[in-house]
Amino acid sequence: MPTDATPPRSWVAAANDPGCDFPLQNLPYGVFSAGAEPPRCGVAIGDMIVDLVACEARGLVNAGGTFAAPQLNDFIAQGRAVWDRTRARLSALLAEDGDKSVPLVPMAQARLHLPIRVSEFTDFYASKNHAFNVGVLFRGPENALPAQWTHMPIGYNGRASSVVVSGTPIRRPMGQVRGQAGPEWTACRRLDLELELGAIIGADSPMGARVSVAQAEEMIFGYVLLNDWSARDIQAWEYQPLGPFQSKALGTTISPWIVTQAALEPFRCAGAERVNPLLPYLAEERPGFYDMTIGWTMNGQPMGRTNYNVMYYSSAQQLAHHTTSGCPMRVGDLLGSGTISGSGLEQTGALLEMTQGGQIPVMVNGQPRQFIEDGDEVGLYAFAQGQGYRIGFGPCTGRVLPATP
Amino acid sequence: MPTDATPPRSWVAAANDPGCDFPLQNLPYGVFSAGAEPPRCGVAIGDMIVDLVACEARGLVNAGGTFAAPQLNDFIAQGRAVWDRTRARLSALLAEDGDKSVPLVPMAQARLHLPIRVSEFTDFYASKNHAFNVGVLFRGPENALPAQWTHMPIGYNGRASSVVVSGTPIRRPMGQVRGQAGPEWTACRRLDLELELGAIIGADSPMGARVSVAQAEEMIFGYVLLNDWSARDIQAWEYQPLGPFQSKALGTTISPWIVTQAALEPFRCAGAERVNPLLPYLAEERPGFYDMTIGWTMNGQPMGRTNYNVMYYSSAQQLAHHTTSGCPMRVGDLLGSGTISGSGLEQTGALLEMTQGGQIPVMVNGQPRQFIEDGDEVGLYAFAQGQGYRIGFGPCTGRVLPATP
Structure with a gap:
């Protein structure tokens, strides 16, 4: 078990619950839709989903427009440097002293989709x-x-x-x-x-x-x-x-x-x-x-x-x-x-x-x-x-x- | 063996050779490229390939633009009625009394590609x-x-x-x-x-x-x-x-x-x-x-x-x-x-x-x-x-x- 005695916290309150699957240290990727919007890529934090398309539109992250796809394949295909850069950026934005204007969608209001187009x-x-x-x-x-x-x-x-x-x-x-x-x-x-x-x-x-x-x-x-x-x-x-x-x-x-x-x-x-x-x-x-x-x-x-x-x-x-x-x-x-x-x-x-x-x-x-x-x-x-x-x-x-x- | 004593002939001479794999009765589909042109869909006849993109541009066939793809999946996905209609049309165009202006590319000058994107x-x-x-x-x-x-x-x-x-x-x-x-x-x-x-x-x-x-x-x-x-x-x-x-x-x-x-x-x-x-x-x-x-x-x-x-x-x-x-x-x-x-x-x-x-x-x-x-x-x-x-x-x-x- 890692021994970081006081783990970094997020301004998204639910993410700091020790039993939450999606703390600041996780940031898993998925595909979601809410309301009449088409499916798009997002990241889970606490009980919320970061809308990565809205984030990119506001210049908060940069993934070449790939987050608008209904699966993560195009984002993933950009390679590890883009994965690392995006993770570091999201970690900073969602940290306790981050940017509280990051566009979020409540997970309870979202529908979750198959995150990738499975090649084989x-x-x-x-x-x-x-x-x-x-x-x-x-x-x-x-x-x-x-x-x-x-x-x-x-x-x-x-x-x-x-x-x-x-x-x-x-x-x-x-x-x-x-x-x-x-x-x-x-x-x-x-x-x-x-x-x-x-x-x-x-x-x-x-x-x-x-x-x-x-x-x-x-x-x-x-x-x-x-x-x-x-x-x-x-x-x-x-x-x-x-x-x-x-x-x-x-x-x-x-x-x-x-x-x-x-x-x-x-x-x-x-x-x-x-x-x-x-x-x-x-x-x-x-x-x-x-x-x-x-x-x-x-x-x-x-x-x-x-x-x-x-x-x-x-x-x-x-x-x-x-x-x-x-x-x-x-x-x-x-x-x-x-x-x-x-x-x-x-x-x-x-x-x-x-x-x-x-x-x-x-x-x-x-x-x-x-x-x-x-x-x-x-x-x-x-x-x-x-x-x-x-x-x-x-x-x-x-x-x-x-x-x- | 079918008993049509005098099989229909094509104006493409090589197609009438009894040993040719690609007579008028065959009309197999493939994907080819010639010169600097990108891969596109075609049909084999004798020693030639029918350029289906050029055919559609001239109004000789109608497949909703799908022949311009580098694989046949989009054409095929249109269904059997389109397959049947296209086959009947090409049969008429390439028959002995057909349309000798059908755009052809010599097979010897073409490169052949994988005809489909294999799903599984x-x-x-x-x-x-x-x-x-x-x-x-x-x-x-x-x-x-x-x-x-x-x-x-x-x-x-x-x-x-x-x-x-x-x-x-x-x-x-x-x-x-x-x-x-x-x-x-x-x-x-x-x-x-x-x-x-x-x-x-x-x-x-x-x-x-x-x-x-x-x-x-x-x-x-x-x-x-x-x-x-x-x-x-x-x-x-x-x-x-x-x-x-x-x-x-x-x-x-x-x-x-x-x-x-x-x-x-x-x-x-x-x-x-x-x-x-x-x-x-x-x-x-x-x-x-x-x-x-x-x-x-x-x-x-x-x-x-x-x-x-x-x-x-x-x-x-x-x-x-x-x-x-x-x-x-x-x-x-x-x-x-x-x-x-x-x-x-x-x-x-x-x-x-x-x-x-x-x-x-x-x-x-x-x-x-x-x-x-x-x-x-x-x-x-x-x-x-x-x-x-x-x-x-x-x-x-x-x-x-x-x-x-």
């Missing part, structure tokens, strides 16, 4: 606990952890078109599953969440080029919460040999606020202990994780909770691995961390693990749950705890609607 | 011969064909950012492979091609909606040749349990010309015989394949050659399956058919199959080949044979450059 979505599998737990359920304990797991970040390409912002309802999917006498067409019976962090890539890399872990760090703009909704019965029938497909395409919910790498920097820490050395292309010059509490709720009840530092591969390692083939990366690419699970059942980030494959129901507000039922709302949260403040992500929620047969 | 790329696995052959090599004969294979089109999300147009060099990738004593970092030693057809999706579908096979047919704009370059040694080490990732991200080459569904319609035919009934959502009201020769060359030498009608699942069935979860589809989505292989070794669409896992080299211009070597050029071709004409795709080539260690 890649999902990884970087919690050893999760990989082992799920491996046991899908393949038995002997084959639980794949042979290459401790040597490379395993990932697969997900579907970008079904990434939605927090609050978007999620429709229970229909699909093909293994039945008693051959395949069966059914509404999903084993609907699950996956508690993840998503890294937003902020720079392009050319085709044929490889990116080092250090370069990859420089390419990451920030992070969102990410719920990779999963249809476990569809997944079990479809996933061999080419990986999950329709079981993961029903929807992926991300938080509306992108917490920047800069805001998380004071919480940098090591991840899980390595069981073998990594090949040089995956070696880290410094720790690549953050000391950050992350958890989920169901219908408001706290469920699994752990720390991001249980992870085995960092987003920078995943990004470096992603380019080994020469695969070009683009601004707006979204890299899911993989489900974040600690070692205990109460630390797991998916019902599949928490209920041990649906065998042992958990109680939610006095009702048993094996998997997600229609009407259930799943929420994710995360925060890095400073002294007297915390860097939070705000909510990332989705409610499940019944299937359409 | 999904690759399937729909040749039973290929699935079985590769299954034997990766998992042995008992587990060769996955249990669900004859019940659903198996597919995975590929990487859109590495889709390139014919003629783009392909860099041999570096990667992590299984070594004698743990993983090894190496240039790929088992580089392969995959002979495929790619379907270009021409309409959006909303999130949460499912598309029937009949609706899916209506959403397909046309087809390209597609070479899904594959690093087999990287694939073998990485692909379990989440599917191929970096082994397929080094590059995917597509042909510059999109052959429309309308041009292929006269060649519609049934595919491979079904070994079991399909669930109703995959049932076809009419045959979904085309009687079309498809093959590949290496350094100019003919290699594998088969017919698209060996396939088990059509692009329309794949697209319908793709939406079972409610996954939204978008204009510019690219769906790879999967490797097209007949039953004999000389009919296979990948070296992995043709050389039986690299065990039995094949001769290429007097030189043995197990996999692709640096400097090798792979070309794909396909054509549907009419009486006195053929609907061809033109070349789809790529030459392999040495790895960058």
Whole structure:
């Protein structure tokens, strides 16, 4: 935990509440609309949103007009010098002795939108606990952890078109599953969440080029919460040999606020202990994780909770691995961390693990749950705890609607 | 084969050559540039390209200015009525008694570009011969064909950012492979091609909606040749349990010309015989394949050659399956058919199959080949044979450059 005994304060009163997700030290980016105005870029502070278009019109910040877009891609594409300059400027404007005329919109009056146009979505599998737990359920304990797991970040390409912002309802999917006498067409019976962090890539890399872990760090703009909704019965029938497909395409919910790498920097820490050395292309010059509490709720009840530092591969390692083939990366690419699970059942980030494959129901507000039922709302949260403040992500929620047969 | 004894002729002389890929009946769309002009949309006829921007400027066609874009997405997004109207108009203009003032650019003077901005790329696995052959090599004969294979089109999300147009060099990738004593970092030693057809999706579908096979047919704009370059040694080490990732991200080459569904319609035919009934959502009201020769060359030498009608699942069935979860589809989505292989070794669409896992080299211009070597050029071709004409795709080539260690 950083030891700045008296953290700097903002003239936006709510930002100084120690339990507020959006203090002066955070300044996450998002896209919002209010009234009849079209969506535009903003920054969260306390219970308010800084209207960056109005700010730029008044000469308070300068981002080449990119804040007027309905997504952050054009701002992000300007590069780290612009990110750093804008953050420094907003920190000064919103500090206690800053400029109280900065145009703000109350968050309660705003609608929040998908913050980026997702170029492509890649999902990884970087919690050893999760990989082992799920491996046991899908393949038995002997084959639980794949042979290459401790040597490379395993990932697969997900579907970008079904990434939605927090609050978007999620429709229970229909699909093909293994039945008693051959395949069966059914509404999903084993609907699950996956508690993840998503890294937003902020720079392009050319085709044929490889990116080092250090370069990859420089390419990451920030992070969102990410719920990779999963249809476990569809997944079990479809996933061999080419990986999950329709079981993961029903929807992926991300938080509306992108917490920047800069805001998380004071919480940098090591991840899980390595069981073998990594090949040089995956070696880290410094720790690549953050000391950050992350958890989920169901219908408001706290469920699994752990720390991001249980992870085995960092987003920078995943990004470096992603380019080994020469695969070009683009601004707006979204890299899911993989489900974040600690070692205990109460630390797991998916019902599949928490209920041990649906065998042992958990109680939610006095009702048993094996998997997600229609009407259930799943929420994710995360925060890095400073002294007297915390860097939070705000909510990332989705409610499940019944299937359409 | 259609039986129109005297096929209609064009005033563009080369289009009437029975061996020409681009007769009046074809009219495939692409994006080209000539001289210092920016890339724009065009249609191939004989040895010429119709400059659609110049055509629209002269009032010969009407596509709302979309032909001036450097990709066909905006034209395609206007829908089937515009596709049909434009095709009928161009057919009339280019017919023997048409308008000889249509602005043409010699193909020899033009540079061809990627015809679409690829929204997302999904690759399937729909040749039973290929699935079985590769299954034997990766998992042995008992587990060769996955249990669900004859019940659903198996597919995975590929990487859109590495889709390139014919003629783009392909860099041999570096990667992590299984070594004698743990993983090894190496240039790929088992580089392969995959002979495929790619379907270009021409309409959006909303999130949460499912598309029937009949609706899916209506959403397909046309087809390209597609070479899904594959690093087999990287694939073998990485692909379990989440599917191929970096082994397929080094590059995917597509042909510059999109052959429309309308041009292929006269060649519609049934595919491979079904070994079991399909669930109703995959049932076809009419045959979904085309009687079309498809093959590949290496350094100019003919290699594998088969017919698209060996396939088990059509692009329309794949697209319908793709939406079972409610996954939204978008204009510019690219769906790879999967490797097209007949039953004999000389009919296979990948070296992995043709050389039986690299065990039995094949001769290429007097030189043995197990996999692709640096400097090798792979070309794909396909054509549907009419009486006195053929609907061809033109070349789809790529030459392999040495790895960058």
